[in-house]
Amino acid sequence: MRDFKQVLMENGYSRQEELVFWDCDRNKRVRVAALLSKAAAFAGYDYDARGLTHETLYAMREAFLLSRLALRIHDCPRAGEVLTITTWENGARGAHVQRVYEMEDQEGRLRVSIKSDWILIDPVTRKILRPSAFTAKPIGTCPKEIDCPEPHKIALPREGTEDLGTRIVRWSDLDGNGHLYSGNYGDIVWDALPEDLRDQVPREFQINYSKEATLGEELRLVGVREGETYRMEGLGPEAPCFTALCVF
Structure with missing residues (x-):
């Protein structure tokens, strides 16, 4: 043990x-x-x-x-x-x-x-x-450099995207706040990727969480492939819920 x-x-x-x-x-x-x-x-x-x-x-x-x-x-x-x-x-x-x-x-x-x-x-x-x-404690600073890109805003082009279908937010998606759990977005992205990319290991991955999705909401997924990258967006009834970038 x-x-x-x-x-x-x-x-x-x-x-x-x-x-x-x-x-x-x-x-x-x-x-x-x-x-x-x-x-x-x-x-x-x-x-x-x-x-x-x-x-x-x-x-x-x-x-x-x-x-x-x-x-x-x-x-x-x-x-x-x-x-x-x-x-x-x-x-x-x-x-x-x-x-x-x-x-x-x-x-x-x-x-x-x-x-x-x-x-x-x-x-x-x-x-x-x-x-x-924030009054609970002083906000600290990391004592070392982290070998990772800085998170940044991800956007898809207005034209040239492909329709990847829809994804309903299910009961098992919800966390203790009653919203789609942040970790589950990774599986939503991978389930919708083109088949030849699903088995690949990404070198980098980024995600923007824009709007919390709740039970029963339907996300419309769209994506675009550019060389070694794939960008994807999940559009809710009122606004985008997430945007992701996969680098292979």
Whole structure:
């Protein structure tokens, strides 16, 4: 039996996790959806360990929503591997607070790196707040450079896109906030990719979360392929819900 370690640092949190079959595709390689899920989970682990639980922050009317994320796969992890996943806050950038991550194997080799941008909101009114309004703790800065692209706005051209069908938001898609879980977007993207790309491991992946999708909403998926990249957008009834970029 393995005794997995977790460490709370002054401005970071680290924990070991084993990749199970659920985390991986049919080739036993980690799914982008699993990496997105772990990014969301580790942000929560960090704050929970500091006593800043979801309930505590809600009572303070301060909460973070994931706005956009970029990841780089240096060497794709596989089922059964144990990763040490470390996350740090990385300061404020305009309206965003950045959180970064590294995933290393047991030999200390970097396998995945992530940068994510979050917005601070009042969870009652849903009003966006400036990072300077966050009172729960000082926002820290990562002590090292993270080998990952900066998250940026993704846009599709007005013409030349292909129709990829629709995706209904199901009960099993919902998280504790009642919205489509941020990790599930990775599977939505991969299910809609052209068949020859689904079995490939992306070098990089980016996603913009634009509008929360709720139970029963129908997302209309459109995409465009350009060389080694594929961009995709999920259009809800009123506005785009997400835009993603895959680099192979």
